[in-house]
Amino acid sequence: MLATLEPSQSRKYCLVSTLESSLIIHLFSMESSNVLHVVMFPWLAMGHLIPFFRLSKLLAGKGHKISFISTPRNLQRLPKIPQELASQIELVSIPLPEVDNLPKQGETSTDIPHEQDQFLKIAFDLLQSPMASFLENTRPKPDWIIHDYASHWLPEIAAQNGVSAAFFSLFTAAALSFLGRPSAWLSGEDGRSTAEDFTVVPKWIPFPSNCAYRLHEVRKNIEDASGNESGASDFIRFAASIDRSDLVIFRTSVEFEPEWFNLVRELYKKPVVSLGVLPPSLDDDDELETDEKWQKIKNWLDKQTANKVVYVALGTEATISQKEVQDLAIGLEQSELPFFWVLRKPPGSKKDVTDMLPEGFRERINANGQGVVYTEWVPQVKILSHPAIGGYLTHCGWNSVIEALGFGRVLILFPVMNDQGLNARLLEGKKVGVEIPRAAEDGLFTSTAVAETLRYAVVSEEGEPMRANARQMTSLFGNGKRNQDYIDTFVRCLEERKISNFLA
């Protein structure tokens, strides 16, 4: 079902209710029925829409009503709603206001260059009023709103409408531990401002750790912090979303990163829960792909030797330079391993992305059959599940890492932006992957280093303990009972309306 949110009339805000009073409102309002009305409001990026949609389906599968709010194009990009859940999930279309410097079609981070993300956030921030109207007027009255880091303004609007707000972290506890105490960011005490400041392991990490950025990883984020046109850097958005929400939900495996999960609970001093890793299941219709595309890809994979193909994919936002594309390409070729490379066109680019490849590269790999360069959206979960896959060269986006470890795939770590550098430190520390060696200052690397790292991870004898460790991860990241238990516990807490359960 699809509804459209009209920009609202001006509205009078009642006094901001405190956490306690909004919880009391919340508790009384729901005694009457066992069915929750949960509003889902993800940030405008495919890596956020997909897990929010997956959680929506899980909650709807438990009998609850979902209002999934996003922009018109984003709602069209979602996988179809399973027939049996159609009456419970309502897609609420909220038009994105036009703002300067944001291309008309730019509705997700996937569609626009990284430097325009700040204009997308300006447009996103203009959704405060229609969102407030929705929470005030929709019926049945929402019990919860589950939101993302970018809508740091939302917890206050939710509290004013007696709706409990839960910040849904799609990031590792390790990455968010690096951020530190949210209050320190909001008060200015945190003090980190230069790129160099973020290359230092924070003092509040009480155990040995290398959790810090390399200079080349953090430069993009720092530009955002200082020069962000939206007036609120991502660091501030994270801090405010965590600080002002009633509950923080982590999409992670506590058994995988227990020390970090305990640390965020210490840092946040508020209800923090894990709902497990929310693993995709193969029969999930999360894939945005038609079957014939998958059949063609599968035919190529079926011809490959088991556990030897390197899957190369850098998510839906990261873009790399032509030099980096060329060094990766030569490195893949020199590794002599078969590979399936999803090469994404930089958003806004008019050029054919394959023009970025080295001279003659495509001709050579087509002639010898070593690899495939694919330039469109792929059914990634299906590819990772194929027995031919021997390793995943990844940007360390958390959705993709979860998917790869769910199938026990060893990781070749090539972080680009956002939290990815911190994820790479975590994953190498947990011995499920190895970083491609890069110069700390500028991120330069050689194709020889790519080839050597690939062979070490995928075929070398010395790499077998790491591969075995990655294979073990299917129990934590796969579709088994453990993740189901997390979900059941989490949903029961929401249903029992007992925030106190989260405080345990």
Ligand SMILES: C[C@@H]1O[C@H](OP(=O)(O)OP(=O)(O)OC[C@H]2O[C@@H](n3ccc(=O)[nH]c3=O)[C@H](O)[C@@H]2O)[C@H](O)[C@H](O)[C@H]1O
């Ligand atoms: C949480 C945050 O989300 C962001 O998402 P991004 O898209 O970059 O990467 P993923 O998290 O791997 O998410 C990408 C998602 O898109 C799916 N996919 C992608 C390309 C394709 O062709 N086909 C697909 O099915 C993929 O299976 C995964 O589920 C940031 O990186 C951030 O670092 C990360 O931690």
